[in-house]
Amino acid sequence: xxxxxxxxxxxxxxxxxxxxxxxxxxxxxxxxxxxxxxxxxxxxxxxxxxxxxxxxxxxxxxxxxxxxxxxxxxxxxxxxxxxxxxxxxxxxxxxxxxxxxxxxxxxxxxxxxxxxxxxxxxxxxxxxxxxxxxxxxxxxxxxxxxxxxxxxxxxxxxxxxxxxxxxxxxxxxxxxxxxxxxxxxxxxxxxxxxx
Amino acid sequence: xxxxxxxxxxxxxxxxxxxxxxxxxxxxxxxxxxxxxxxxxxxxxxxxxxxxxxxxxxxxxxxxxxxxxxxxxxxxxxxxxxxxxxxxxxxxxxxxxxxxxxxxxxxxxxxxxxxxxxxxxxxxxxxxxxxxxxxxxxxxxxxxxxxxxxxxxxxxxxxxxxxxxxxxxxxxxxxxxxxxxxxxxxxxxxxxxxxxxxxxxxxxxxxxxxxxxxxxxxxxxxxxxxxxxxxxxxxxxxxxxxxxxxxxxxxxxxxxxxxxxxxxxxxxxxxxxxxxxxxxxxxxxxxxxxxxxxxxxxxxxxxxxxxxxxxxxxxxxxxxxxxxxxxxxxxxxxxxxxxxxxxxxxxxxxxxxxxxxxxxxxxxxxxxxxxxxxxxxxxxxxxxxxxxxxxxxxxxxxxxxxxxxxxxxxxxxxxxxxxxxxxxxxxxxxxxxxxxxxxxxxxxxxxxxxxxxxxxxxxxxxxxxxxxxxxxxxxxxxxxxxxxxxxxxxxxxxxxxxxxxxxxxxxxxxxxxxxxxxxxxxxxxxxxxx
Ligand SMILES: Cc1ncc(C[n+]2csc(CCOP(=O)(O)OP(=O)(O)O)c2C)c(N)n1
Ligand code: SF4
Numbered sequence: 001x002x003x004x005x006x007x008x009x010x011x012x013x014x015x016x017x018x019x020x021x022x023x024x025x026x027x028x029x030x031x032x033x034x035x036x037x038x039x040x041x042x043x044x045x046x047x048x049x050x051x052x053x054x055x056x057x058x059x060x061x062x063x064x065x066x067x068x069x070x071x072x073x074x075x076x077x078x079x080x081x082x083x084x085x086x087x088x089x090x091x092x093x094x095x096x097x098x099x100x101x102x103x104x105x106x107x108x109x110x111x112x113x114x115x116x117x118x119x120x121x122x123x124x125x126x127x128x129x130x131x132x133x134x135x136x137x138x139x140x141x142x143x144x145x146x147x148x149x150x151x152x153x154x155x156x157x158x159x160x161x162x163x164x165x166x167x168x169x170x171x172x173x174x175x176x177x178x179x180x181x182x183x184x185x186x187x188x189x190x191x192x193x194x195x
Numbered sequence: 196x197x198x199x200x201x202x203x204x205x206x207x208x209x210x211x212x213x214x215x216x217x218x219x220x221x222x223x224x225x226x227x228x229x230x231x232x233x234x235x236x237x238x239x240x241x242x243x244x245x246x247x248x249x250x251x252x253x254x255x256x257x258x259x260x261x262x263x264x265x266x267x268x269x270x271x272x273x274x275x276x277x278x279x280x281x282x283x284x285x286x287x288x289x290x291x292x293x294x295x296x297x298x299x300x301x302x303x304x305x306x307x308x309x310x311x312x313x314x315x316x317x318x319x320x321x322x323x324x325x326x327x328x329x330x331x332x333x334x335x336x337x338x339x340x341x342x343x344x345x346x347x348x349x350x351x352x353x354x355x356x357x358x359x360x361x362x363x364x365x366x367x368x369x370x371x372x373x374x375x376x377x378x379x380x381x382x383x384x385x386x387x388x389x390x391x392x393x394x395x396x397x398x399x400x401x402x403x404x405x406x407x408x409x410x411x412x413x414x415x416x417x418x419x420x421x422x423x424x425x426x427x428x429x430x431x432x433x434x435x436x437x438x439x440x441x442x443x444x445x446x447x448x449x450x451x452x453x454x455x456x457x458x459x460x461x462x463x464x465x466x467x468x469x470x471x472x473x474x475x476x477x478x479x480x481x482x483x484x485x486x487x488x489x490x491x492x493x494x495x496x497x498x499x500x501x502x503x504x505x506x507x508x509x510x511x512x513x514x515x516x517x518x519x520x521x522x523x524x525x526x527x528x529x530x531x532x533x534x535x536x537x538x539x540x541x542x543x544x545x546x547x548x549x550x551x552x553x554x555x556x557x558x559x560x561x562x563x564x565x566x567x568x569x570x571x572x573x574x575x576x577x578x579x580x581x582x583x584x585x586x587x588x589x590x591x592x593x594x595x596x597x598x599x600x601x602x603x604x605x606x607x608x609x610x611x612x613x614x615x616x617x618x619x620x621x622x623x624x625x626x627x628x629x630x631x632x633x634x635x636x637x638x639x640x641x642x643x644x645x646x647x648x649x650x651x652x653x654x655x656x657x658x659x660x661x662x663x664x665x666x667x668x669x670x671x672x673x674x675x676x677x678x679x680x681x682x683x684x685x686x687x688x689x690x691x692x693x694x695x696x697x698x699x700x701x702x703x704x705x706x707x708x709x710x711x712x713x714x715x716x717x718x719x720x721x722x723x724x725x
Contacts (some may be wrong), residue, residue: 010543019367027200027369036366037202038309046545051366059446062366062438065519067531078541084534102546107539157443165351 001031002055003153004064005081009075010100011048014026014141017075019050021145021162025154026054028161036062045102047079053152073142073148076100077112084119094148094189096127096140123147123189130184136177146185150193155183157184203363206334206370207271207301208233210341215376217268217296219244220256222625223654224275226364231273231309232657241629243378246270251660252590252596252625254626255544260298264354265390267382268296269345276304276315277595281626283320288392290324291400295384297348299341303359306485307516312343312576313597314514316486321356321462323459325404327411328356329420329463330437334368336420336460341375347414352389359712360438362516370439408463416467420460423468425580428453432476434469435459436489442522461526464489466570468568480525481505484517536666539661544584552648552712555684557589559692560644563700566587573606575599575627577619577653578714579646590617599624604630604639616643621651624661634705635673640697642706645669648714650658669707678702 005022006016019035024031034052052066066085071092074080080095087093093116099106116122125147127140134143142163149156160179167175201209207232213218219234221227234240234247248265250256253274260272272282279286279302286300302320305311317684321328326407329344331337337359344355388396415421426432431454435443440458457468472479473493481490481503490505504510510525511517524529547554556579564571574580574590575598582589592602603616616628623645634641651657659667669679678699682692692710699706712718 011545023200023367027198032369033200034366035363035369038365044545044548044578045543047543059368060441061519062362062441065445065523065531078539079543079598081537081540084536087534087643088532089532103541103543105541107541111539115539182197183621 001153002057004069005051005052005053005054005070005152006064006072006086007050007074008072008079008080009048010044010102011046013075013100014138015048015050017166018141018145019052021159021166022152022154024165025158025162029158031056032059034059034062039190044074049080049083071148071151073125073144077109077116078107081112081115083188087119087128090120092118092148092151093122094144094151095122096144096169097124098128116143125185125188127185128146130188131181132178134173134177134182134184139181141179142178142181143166143185146182147189149182149186150189198373198529200290200367201334201338201370201477202229202365202367203334203337203359204229204303204365205233205360206338207341207357208237209370209372210238210338211271211299211301212237212245212315213372214269214297214342215378216245216270216317216344217243217378218260218262218263218270220246220263220270221273221555221658222250222252222256222278223651224278226305226361226656227273227275227278227301227359228657229364230271230301239574244594249657249660253282254285257282257289261285261289261292263389264294264296264298266296270296270298271571272300274300275311276302276317277312278302279320279410280315281596288352288415288616290326291392291397291404292390293400293404294348294655295352295382295389295508296376296379297345298354299348299357299613300354301359303361303364304485305361305642307361307370309361311464312593314485315359315415316488316678317356318462318488320485321358322481322488324355325408326354327414328358330358330460330462331363332440332458332460334363334366335370337363338370339373340420342376343698346388349455351411353407353411358437360516362484362685363438363455378685391399400597412463412466415461415463415465418461418465421465421468422458423471424456424458426453426455429455429475430477432457432479433474434472434481434489435484436480438484439517442517442519443482443526445519446523446526446528459489464492469493472720478502478504482511482522482525487513512715545581546584548577550715551578552684552710552714553582553646554587555692555712556644556646556687557582557587559684559689559696561587561589562693563696564581564613564615571611571613572615572617573599573602574616575618575622577622577646577651579617579619582617595631600627600634600641600643601630603643604634604637607639607641608637612632614639614641615700618643619647619653620645620647620649620661620665623665624659628672631669631674631705631707632672632711638704640703642696642708645707645708645709647711650714650715650717652716656714674705678704678706679709679712680707681709683710
């Protein structure tokens, strides 16, 4: 088993919580994990990425080699495309549909979606909409994680345990809303693939 | 034992705590900051009351650490690579004094300059000061090395550098902990000359330092962190340092590497292995993250000894971080198919947060400066450096911490008017006070803005050493009371602020303007505390 995942987004969109949740899940198992974070300058509204590598064998590089990533999980559609040089031809591209516009020359949405859909396997999901629906707008990242979960090759319950561990301190209500967001994301993808 | 999921930085901190440190000294700087923060948050450190307050700058940190070492106890010093420039005076001299209690200087380099002004390589400092260097290739090694580094430090009475790079500092992996050692008792140096660098005693100490080198090379040859992997194909030998080793391995997951590989994670160089490799292989490829340090040492000036490949002959890129792709090319392996980034993807640079106090300061400053044209504002390092980018375009320089005030002084000396400095509160405490003293002494015609957001924001919210003390410091240095102004950087105060700035530009002498409003990320916390 080996999964190389790029997490992408804009500073503050919660990609590090996703990394922490998957990290928690993996460390409880016998799998190896490496997770390279980006700190510093890039946090102030800039592009952020994290490389997450899971394997049943020892992992060498902290960085995923170009062209070898199994998946891009992105909180933002333009950011999803930024990391295309990393993804395998048949890798999954799972992204939030809602743009984060903090630059003057942000591209046209149609062009972005078209570009994403030229990739062989992609899922575009309204993460913000679903998170609002669940009553927790800040759980957009969990919706996206849920939407990616069928391809991560970890049991879904491990991700749920990760959420309980990471959000546990914040109270039951927050845990439940995040679990709900995760589930709604997963259901979206399942419906999408079965179509 | 349970696995801990730790950043490389955190593994270093945990390793240091388990090796029995009595103190951590440091100044924040990406990517090193999390080492110190981990010690600050650790229960283990709290129970033992390990010293863990940030220092004013890297030089004071290094010297405080020397004092603890003098007293016989172990300590760690943390900083980013450019911090070692600030600490260079005590650091280089600490090679000559050597250590009593163990000292490990954990320095994080930043190849590719993810958040730095340069990509200098701390192994140069190790070589320069004749101090051994450990360079972990993964998180577990980073943890394990701490105990060994302290042991080496005390055995040979020498400080040791632990060299990290961004990728390792900021990448997590599972760690298994080892033995937990007790702290040292207080014991002063046996040799009363050890920390006394008068010329006569320094010469003796320097001779000892040189003589130690042979022993340190032997240690590197015995070290478990340096390994020679035999290989059948002797047309090439690979020397892989630190993280470089991982990238070589990463490219041999599917097919085994047939070339001999020398993994180097402890310096000075293990001479025996290098000689073996050079003798048995036709050519040598040096793989190292950062600068071509080892490659340079091997090549010498004339490069007529052997076919050596690496960053200097273009086999690997001359600068920038290594990655598996660059290595693949250097190893002549078939490239993986790689998609291109679509052209519609735009750059997304970082920006000052919405509501940031620095925004209002720059809006007011820009309004005043408009009539003088561009090129008058010397800035410094911190969140406010983002004021270089549109829409502000407010500042013209950023060189090293503290350089804003000093450069403004030099420019004013040259006749530039107005000459304005913009410096953050922590940067002022780090190295802005001495240039302000120069300004006062030479009656330079400058206006210095000390942006007091109450915190070190850039590196992730550490306490600033000068909070609550800035006006007193300026007064003490000799700035006139009438020319020290605290302003509130808010839209509602804009007109008033513009007036004060104009008035101080018109004053011929040293003026200090302190825009004071907390960084929005701590404003909420501060309000709660009250
Ligand atoms: C010698 C050196 N040490 C550390 C750093 C890392 N660093 C960059 S800016 C900064 C402090 C910024 O704090 P402050 O001046 O208060 O500005 P703020 O970010 O809060 O606006 C630090 C520690 C550096 N660039 N150089
Ligand atoms: S972190 Fe604080 S100081 Fe830095 S840009 Fe944001 S509000 Fe300003």
